[in-house]
Amino acid sequence: MPKNLVIVESPAKAKTIEGFLGKDYLVKSSYGHVRDLKKKGLGVDVDNSFKPEYEVSPDKKKLVKELRDHVKKAETVWLATDEDREGEAISWHLEETLNLKNKDTKRIVFHEITKDAIDRAIKNPRKVDYRLVDAQQARRVLDRLVGFELSPILWKKVKPSLSAGRVQSVTVRLIVERERDIQNFKQDVRYRVTGVFSADGKTFKAELSKRFSTLEEAREFTESCADAQFAVSDLEVKPFKKKPAAPFTTSTLQQEASRKLGFSVARTMSVAQKLYEEGKITYMRTDSLNLSDTAVKAAKAVIESQYGAKYSQSRKYTSKSKGAQEAHEAVRPVDMAVSNAGSDTSEERLYDLIWKRTLASQMAEAELERTRIKIVLKNAGGKFEDLHFLAKGEVIKFDGFLKVYLEGTDDEDTDEKAEEGLLPAVKAGDEVERISVRATQRFSNHPPRYSEASLVKRLEELGIGRPSTYAPTISTVQKRGYVVKEDRDGTPRDYKEIVLDKKGIREETKTENTGVERSKLFPTDIGIVVNDFLVEHFERILSYDFTASVEKQFDEIAEGMTEWTRMLKTFYKSFHENVEQTLEHSDRATGERVLGEDPKTGKPVIARIGRYGPMVQIGSAEDEEKPRFAGLRKDQSITSITFEEAMDLFKLPRKVGTYEDGDITAAVGRFGPYLRHKGAFFSIKEADGDDPLTIEEDRAVEVIEAKRKADREKLIRQFDEDPDMQLLNGRWGPYLKAGKKNVRLPKDADVEKLTYEDCVKLAEAAPAPRGRGGKAAPKTAAKKTPAKKTAKKPTKKTGSKK
DNA sequence: CAGTGAGCGAGCTTCCGCTTGACTT
Numbered sequence: 001m002p003k004n005l006v007i008v009e010s011p012a013k014a015k016t017i018e019g020f021l022g023k024d025y026l027v028k029s030s031y032g033h034v035r036d037l038k039k040k041g042l043g044v045d046v047d048n049s050f051k052p053e054y055e056v057s058p059d060k061k062k063l064v065k066e067l068r069d070h071v072k073k074a075e076t077v078w079l080a081t082d083e084d085r086e087g088e089a090i091s092w093h094l095e096e097t098l099n100l101k102n103k104d105t106k107r108i109v110f111h112e113i114t115k116d117a118i119d120r121a122i123k124n125p126r127k128v129d130y131r132l133v134d135a136q137q138a139r140r141v142l143d144r145l146v147g148f149e150l151s152p153i154l155w156k157k158v159k160p161s162l163s164a165g166r167v168q169s170v171t172v173r174l175i176v177e178r179e180r181d182i183q184n185f186k187q188d189v190r191y192r193v194t195g196v197f198s199a200d201g202k203t204f205k206a207e208l209s210k211r212f213s214t215l216e217e218a219r220e221f222t223e224s225c226a227d228a229q230f231a232v233s234d235l236e237v238k239p240f241k242k243k244p245a246a247p248f249t250t251s252t253l254q255q256e257a258s259r260k261l262g263f264s265v266a267r268t269m270s271v272a273q274k275l276y277e278e279g280k281i282t283y284m285r286t287d288s289l290n291l292s293d294t295a296v297k298a299a300k301a302v303i304e305s306q307y308g309a310k311y312s313q314s315r316k317y318t319s320k321s322k323g324a325q326e327a328h329e330a331v332r333p334v335d336m337a338v339s340n341a342g343s344d345t346s347e348e349r350l351y352d353l354i355w356k357r358t359l360a361s362q363m364a365e366a367e368l369e370r371t372r373i374k375i376v377l378k379n380a381g382g383k384f385e386d387l388h389f390l391a392k393g394e395v396i397k398f399d400g401f402l403k404v405y406l407e408g409t410d411d412e413d414t415d416e417k418a419e420e421g422l423l424p425a426v427k428a429g430d431e432v433e434r435i436s437v438r439a440t441q442r443f444s445n446h447p448p449r450y451s452e453a454s455l456v457k458r459l460e461e462l463g464i465g466r467p468s469t470y471a472p473t474i475s476t477v478q479k480r481g482y483v484v485k486e487d488r489d490g491t492p493r494d495y496k497e498i499v500l501d502k503k504g505i506r507e508e509t510k511t512e513n514t515g516v517e518r519s520k521l522f523p524t525d526i527g528i529v530v531n532d533f534l535v536e537h538f539e540r541i542l543s544y545d546f547t548a549s550v551e552k553q554f555d556e557i558a559e560g561m562t563e564w565t566r567m568l569k570t571f572y573k574s575f576h577e578n579v580e581q582t583l584e585h586s587d588r589a590t591g592e593r594v595l596g597e598d599p600k601t602g603k604p605v606i607a608r609i610g611r612y613g614p615m616v617q618i619g620s621a622e623d624e625e626k627p628r629f630a631g632l633r634k635d636q637s638i639t640s641i642t643f644e645e646a647m648d649l650f651k652l653p654r655k656v657g658t659y660e661d662g663d664i665t666a667a668v669g670r671f672g673p674y675l676r677h678k679g680a681f682f683s684i685k686e687a688d689g690d691d692p693l694t695i696e697e698d699r700a701v702e703v704i705e706a707k708r709k710a711d712r713e714k715l716i717r718q719f720d721e722d723p724d725m726q727l728l729n730g731r732w733g734p735y736l737k738a739g740k741k742n743v744r745l746p747k748d749a750d751v752e753k754l755t756y757e758d759c760v761k762l763a764e765a766a767p768a769p770r771g772r773g774g775k776a777a778p779k780t781a782a783k784k785t786p787a788k789k790t791a792k793k794p795t796k797k798t799g800s801k802k
Numbered sequence: 803c804a805g806t807g808a809g810c811g812a813g814c815t816t817c818c819g820c821t822t823g824a825c826t827t
Contacts, residue, residue, distance in 0.1 A: 009821065032821030059822095086820055147817020154816085161815045168817080273822085285820090432824075468819055499815050610807050621808065653805055669804035681804055714827095728827075735827060 002026040005074035007067070007094060009081050012277050013113060017080075020115045021122075028070060030081065035093040037144050044141050046572065052141055056097060064097055079128065080121070083109035083656055084325035085558070089136035094448030104146035105408045112292040112329050113282070119150035135558040142166070142550060146541060146574060148437060149536070149579045155770060157582075158530055158589050159609060163480055166547060167465045167473055169534055172482045173542055176523045176531040185446035191498075192216035192442045196435040197230060197375065197388050200424035203435060206375055206391035211442070212760040215496060218439035220754045221384055222498045223505060225377065225437045232430045233388060234374035241367055244360040244401035246289045246317040247330035249610045250467035251460045253284070253354070261349050264519070265452040265471045271346045272331070280341040281354055283334055285467040288315035288326040291358070295329070298336035299362040313364040322463030323551050329400050332358040350787075356405040363401035370394050371423050375432060384614055393423035410454055436501040443493070449520040449696045452485065452767045464547045481613075482527030490516035525591060533589040541575075596643035603627075605646055607638040609676055614638045616646040635686075648693060664700045668691035675700050682707050719756045725763070727751060738763035 004025045008014050011029040011148060018027040038045035038055040071077055077100055079091040080294055091107055095102065106125035110117040112566050139800040150164035193208035212218040248256070250269075257268040272284035291299075296314050319326060333341070333355050341355075342348035371393040396402065426432065437710040450458070465473055477483045490513040497508045523531070535542045550571075556562040590608040595616070598605055603619040610617075612631065616638075619627035630649035632641065645759045653667035653676075662678040673692040675682040682703050684690035690699065716727040716734060726737045734751045736743040736759055743762050745751065 011822075030821080031823095033819075036819090037817090082820085136819095145817085149816095151816035155814095163816045165817045278823095281811045466819060468821080473818090594808090612806060615807070617807075626808075629805095631806085649811085667805055669806095672804090674804060676804080713818065737827085 001073055001675055004078060005070050006078040006080050010283070011085065013283070016113055016279070017314055018119060020118050021081055025078075026074070028067060030067070030090055030094060031060070031063060033057065033086075033090055033093065034064055034067075035097055039142065042148055043144055046145075046576075050141055050568045050572070052137060054093070054096075067094075068098055071098050071100065071103065074103075076106060078125070079105065079123070080106045080109070082327035083111065084327040085132055085136045085139065085780065087127055088132040088329055089140075092133040093183075095128060102613050106189045111288070111290065111327065112294075114292055115295075117292070119154055125407050129558075129695070131560045132558045134564040135554040138557055138564040139550075139554055141568060142571060144567075146576070149576070150538065150541070153579065153582055154530060154533070157586060158533060159611065159613075161525065162526070162530060163476070164530070166536060166541065167469065167552075168476050168480075168482075169457065169531070169542055170462075170464055170544060170546070171455070171473055172477050172523065172527050172531050174455065175477075175483050175521050176528050178447060178450060179523050179528075182446045186650055187446070188444040189213070190442055190444075191215065191439045193218065193221065193437065193439045194490070195225070195230075195375075195437045196431040197389075197391070198435055199426050199430060199432040202422070202424040204373075204391050204393075204423050205375065205692075206389035209388050209390060210660035212439065215441075215498075219498055219507070221387075222439050222500050222520065224384060224498055225434065225661050226505065227379075228434070229378040230374055230375050230389075230432050230434050231378055232374075232426050232428055232432060233376040235426065235428055236372040236374075238370045238372075239367065239397070240370055241354060241365040242400075242402070243365055244363055244405070245357065245407040246293055247332055248354060249287050249289060249319075249321075249330060250285050251287070251321075251456050252471065253331050254456050254470065255453040256353060256357070256422075257350060258451060259410065260353060261346075263346075263350070265474055267346070267458060268350065269471045271350045275342060275351055275354075278341070278343065278347075279334055280332060280338070280347075280351060283328045284331050285318065286326075286328040286331060287321060287324040287467050288328055289319050289330050290326065291317075291330055291361075295332055295336060295358070296362060299359055302336050303363055307363075311400060311403065312362065314362055317361070322459055322548060325466075329359075334556060340367075344447040357407075360401040363404065364398070366396060366400035366402045367398040368394055368396050373423055373426065374427075392424055395422065410448070410451075436499065438500070439498040441495040441497065443495070443514070449517060449522065451565065455521060462544050462547065463551060464544075477527075477653070480526075481520050481524055484524055485519055486517070486522055487519065488515065488517040490641050491652075501752060525609060525632075528639065529589050529591040529609050532591075533586075537586055538578060572684060591638050593638055595641070595646050598647075605643060607632075607641050607646060609638065616641065616649055618650065631668060634672060635664070652692055656693065656695055656700045659697070659701050659704065664704070666695055668699070675703060677704055680704075687738060716751060717754075719759065721756045725756065725759050727754065727759070736762055 002024050006021065006025055006027040007030055008017060009030055009032055011031065014027040014029040020026065021027065035054050035056050038053050039058075043053045068691055077098075079094060081087040081090040081094075087109075095105065105691065106120040107128050108125050110121040118638065143670060147163065147165040150169070151162065154162040154164055190213055191213035192211050195206050195208070197202055197206060198204075212221065245252070254265045254268050255270065257263040258265070263271070269284065272281065275281045276284055300312050317330075331354055333351070336355070336358065339355055340348065341351045364716065373391040373393075375389040375391065377387070384772050422745065448454070452474050455474065459465045459470065459473075478485060483638065492511050493514045494509050494511055497510055499506055499508065540546060553562065557564045557567060591604055592608040595605045597603065597605055598618045601618065603623065605618050606620070607614070607616045609615075610629070614632040614637065615629055616632065617627045617629045621627060628650060630646075630652065632638065632649070636645065649668075653665045655676065656664040656666050658664065659677060664675055664677045666673065666675050666684070668674070673684050673686070674691070675684060675695070682702055684692065689704070714729050716729055719725045724738065728735055728737050734745060736745060738759065745762070
């Protein structure tokens with residue numbers, strides 16, 4: 001029996017370390033926190049110095065029992081959780097739940113998982129740092145107080161089941177405010193003039209130093225170019241250097257994987273997790289830029305052997321990001337000599353990105369030369385005499401790290417970038433030949449909407465959230481219905497262009513597509529209403545520097561300058577007062593907007609948030625007659641719906657026709673537009689060209705028949721012995737449905753040959769449906785589903801797939 | 803799971819950070 005028990009946070013780490021430590025050491029994992037504030041109720045005794053009420057998390061009960069058994073058998077327990085606030089707290093919670101006070105217990109830390117680092121740690125044990133633990137308790141309790149006092153206000157004043165918190169509410173605020181900036185954006189229209197010139201046998205492009213604000217000016221200038229002479233007035237050649245980007249942290253990994261691989265933040269994390277578990281990369285939830293000496297050396301060796309010594313330049317990077325706790329290394333390959341790894345394409349691509357980024361960070365600067373050629377009009381007349389064309393060129397003299405990797409950009413203004421390429425060898429005074437000049441109408445762009453990754457970047461800049469929470473936070477604000485991730489098709493826009501070339505001058509009108517958005521974050525009506533309510537009543541919590549300011553106080557607690565309950569007392573006094581005031585004195589927040597007057601009754605038509613979401617109503621609750629209600633469709637918003645669109649909604653439900661002696665009606669429900677026929681529902685989709693307001697009888701019958709056909713094909717076989725035992729065709733191939741239980745078939749099963757007895761056996765062997773039945777089941781299931789795609793609502797497909 | 807939206811009242815919802823599986827119809 002090993003005499004030593006080592007406890008770390010992650011099982012993959014445990015495995016690696018056990019290899020380093022030998023057979024006197026048993027290494028186990030705590031799987032993160034084992035204890036937390038109790039789930040039910042506030043979990044904090046506010047009147048008793050904020051005493052936290054802790055409980056072993058339900059999913060950790062079994063683990064804690066196992067750990068207790070191991071503790072009994074061990075002589076010494078080594079608490080080797082991460083060296084940050086949370087890690088220290090995990091050690092303390094272990095100390096408490098495993099009764100380690102009377103045991104020989106040592107606290108050790110290391111930032112990199114190398115044999116040296118671990119041996120060193122074992123030689124330098126310390127005690128749990130209770131000041132750091134107190135800082136964590138303050139953080140934990142503050143978050144609970146904020147979350148569990150703000151959320152109920154929303155249930156009362158806006159809609160049940162909503163949530164608010166220090167991190168998520170500010171996240172929503174960023175998205176709502178960006179959307180407002182976009183709404184208020186004043187577009188600027190200018191004429192951008194580019195010329196194509198020729199000299200020394202090369203043609204090159206140059207842009208005019210001024211953009212004209214009117215078509216007339218642009219035309220006048222272009223005309224003046226027709227007979228003008230062009231000459232080089234100035235030539236500037238400047239060397240400059242480019243530095244490689246630092247190794248990956250969680251946040252930069254998410255950004256680059258989004259830019260270069262098109263991965264969502266959640267996808268990046270789950271692919272990285274697999275690489276980590278396979279031992280290919282270091283820990284993926286980190287804010288550290290640090291590389292171990294071993295890694296730096298290994299990178300150097302790879303660079304020297306593959307590219308030569310002059311490409312190598314070892315560097316240390318230090319973090320600039322707010323609140324970085326640096327318990328781990330940067331995200332890097334475990335073994336730099338392995339240039340390909342991963343068990344599927346996603347893993348391979350992500351590994352490649354991490355490998356290149358890490359390698360590049362240890363490579364030499366790139367040396368470049370920037371050339372600027374100024375070209376003037378020699379005889380264009382006084383009016384344009386101050387203007388010149390500027391040609392920009394960039395030449396790589398020594399590629400350095402660029403040989404391997406260049407960081408992507410979020411820049412969407414590709415059109416604003418001048419072509420950068422090889423320029424002719426000219427000198428001041430040389431004449432150049434004008435090939436063509438074109439003045440193109442350009443429109444300024446509104447600020448870009450956030451993508452998941454650019455939002456993470458912003459959150460990190462503000463010091464809000466942690467590497468382990470970026471992905472979950474983005475999923476939470478979408479799950480609550482505050483934010484949706486969507487594509488938007490662009491709309492065509494005409495623009496004018498004046499062209500001067502060999503054939504003379506002409507004016508053209510062209511069309512471009514504008515406003516295309518791919519996987520961008522948009523606020524919903526609920527998101528906007530909740531945000532405005534919170535910003536109005538809880539300015540401090542919602543301010544962008546709130547987290548930074550409490551973090552400073554947590555640091556003071558960690559340094560022993562402030563007592564943690566004192567800090568909470570000060571915070572809670574004003575916060576709680578604010579909560580009570582708001583509960584008592586604020587109005588319901590509905591985002592109400594009066595759209596017009598119903599011509600039939602003269603009553604007001606109002607758009608607002610109702611109990612079930614955005615809706616429109618005619619008349620008000622105080623009227624004698626009940627108001628009429630209609631829910632908004634998914635693509636509509638209370639902030640923008642017009643009177644006409646609202647009135648259309650009241651035309652539903654609408655009778656479409658009859659079929660098989662039953663009425664067909666069309667309407668829009670909780671899950672979108674649908675048809676109803678003899679009690680059955682048939683979803684219709686706008687994507688198929690179907691609209692509940694206009695769909696006709698023939699098409700409706702088609703939809704009904706298509707659904708029936710799909711349902712028929714769904715059933716492969718049914719058994720006489722038990723009609724509840726069915727073999728069905730599902731999204732992932734055939735499966736067995738035994739009563740309420742869905743059973744996966746063995747991979748090699750021959751569906752045609754399965755007997756009833758086989759099926760009974762399979763059904764018995766399969767685990768019971770999760771959630772122990774009852775109404776809790778679907779909820780538990782929804783909760784456990786990892787942030788797949790942009791899981792918004794439980795939108796199930798009703799078998800209409802082809 | 804689908805046309806709800808008053809009002810009553812019970813019981814429920816909710817936070818952030820640390821970590822992985824289990825499992826999807």
